[in-house]
Amino acid sequence: MRSSSVLRTAAIAGAALFGYAAVIERNWFALRRCEVPVLPPGARPLRxxxxxxxxxxPGRHRLLSFLRTLDSLDPDLVVNTGDSIAHEHAVRPFLDALGPLLDRPGIFVFGSNDLYSPELKNPARYIWRTSADEHRRHVPDLPWAELGDSLEAAGWMNASNRRGRIKVGDADVEVAGVHDSHISRDRYDRIAGPADPAADLRLAVMHSPEPAVMDRFVSDGFDLLLAGHTHGGQVCLPGWGTLVTNCGLEPARARGLSQHPSGAGPGRRAFLHVSAGLGTSPRAPIRFACRPEATLLTLVPRIG
Ligand SMILES: [Fe+2]
Structure with a gap:
C-alpha cells in the first residue's frame, strides 16, 4: 500500500474513533448496580x-433526560460526589433534571469544576498532566454557592468539610465529607474523630479519592467511602482498562467497588465506590471504553 493510502486510512479510522467517542459513547449512559455488605445484621437493605x-x-439534553429517569429507581438516599456543573447557567437545568430526587434524602460535596469554569486545553493532556495544575485560579467563576444553597434548601446535606447525622428510612447514618483535595480545599481536621459505632452506617463522601484522605476516614471508622473525579479514566484501553486516574488512586480502582485499608496499619478496611461519572469536561468531550454511568448501590447486612 502506498504511504498516502496508509495515511488516508489512518485519518479516516481516527476520525471514526473520535466521532464514536464524542457522539455515541459520551451519550451512552449506563446504570450500574452493585451490592455492598455494610449494614448491621438484620437491617433492611438501603438503595x-x-x-x-x-x-x-445547558445543551446536554441526553444527559438531562437520563438524569430524569433515575427517580424511578426509588432510591432511599442520593449521593452526588461533585463536579456537577460546567457552565454559569447550568444550575437550574441540573436542579430541574434531579426533580423529585431532591425530595429524597441527599448528600453532596463540591468538586473543583463546580467552582472553576473549564479552560481550553488539549483534550488528551490529562493523560500526562494532572488537572490540579489547571486550578491555579483563586477566584471561583461558577455559581457553586447557588448550587449548594439550592441543594441545601431542598434538604440535602452539604458534606464539604462537614460532618453530621441523617435519617435514611429507619437507618441512622453518620456522614462525614471533605471538599475537593484535588485543589487542596479538603480540611479533614475539621471533621476528624472516631465515628459512632452505634450508627447503622458510617458514610464518608468526597470528590477526589485521594488515598491519604481515605486512610483517615477508614482509621476513624467509616465503613463506606463514595467518590468520583476519576471519570473511570474516561479514555480507556480495551482489554487493559484505565490508564490514568488524575489523582493518587491506582488505575485498578478508578471505578466501581473495591476495598480501602486503613493507613494506620492492617486490620480495618472500608468499602470504596468510585463513580466513573456521567459527564466530561466540555473541553475534553470524549469517552472511550468507559461509558458514562450512575450507580444504584444496594446496601445489605454484613456477612458473618
Ligand atoms: Fe469530573
Whole structure:
C-alpha cells in the first residue's frame, strides 16, 4: 500500500474513533448496580443512588433526560460526589433534571469544576498532566454557592468539610465529607474523630479519592467511602482498562467497588465506590471504553 493510502486510512479510522467517542459513547449512559455488605445484621437493605461528575452544560439534553429517569429507581438516599456543573447557567437545568430526587434524602460535596469554569486545553493532556495544575485560579467563576444553597434548601446535606447525622428510612447514618483535595480545599481536621459505632452506617463522601484522605476516614471508622473525579479514566484501553486516574488512586480502582485499608496499619478496611461519572469536561468531550454511568448501590447486612 502506498504511504498516502496508509495515511488516508489512518485519518479516516481516527476520525471514526473520535466521532464514536464524542457522539455515541459520551451519550451512552449506563446504570450500574452493585451490592455492598455494610449494614448491621438484620437491617433492611438501603438503595443508594450514586451520581457524580455531570459537568453539566445547558445543551446536554441526553444527559438531562437520563438524569430524569433515575427517580424511578426509588432510591432511599442520593449521593452526588461533585463536579456537577460546567457552565454559569447550568444550575437550574441540573436542579430541574434531579426533580423529585431532591425530595429524597441527599448528600453532596463540591468538586473543583463546580467552582472553576473549564479552560481550553488539549483534550488528551490529562493523560500526562494532572488537572490540579489547571486550578491555579483563586477566584471561583461558577455559581457553586447557588448550587449548594439550592441543594441545601431542598434538604440535602452539604458534606464539604462537614460532618453530621441523617435519617435514611429507619437507618441512622453518620456522614462525614471533605471538599475537593484535588485543589487542596479538603480540611479533614475539621471533621476528624472516631465515628459512632452505634450508627447503622458510617458514610464518608468526597470528590477526589485521594488515598491519604481515605486512610483517615477508614482509621476513624467509616465503613463506606463514595467518590468520583476519576471519570473511570474516561479514555480507556480495551482489554487493559484505565490508564490514568488524575489523582493518587491506582488505575485498578478508578471505578466501581473495591476495598480501602486503613493507613494506620492492617486490620480495618472500608468499602470504596468510585463513580466513573456521567459527564466530561466540555473541553475534553470524549469517552472511550468507559461509558458514562450512575450507580444504584444496594446496601445489605454484613456477612458473618
Ligand atoms: Fe469530573
Amino acid at each position: 443508594v443512588l450514586h451520581i457524580s461528575d455531570t459537568h453539566l452544560t
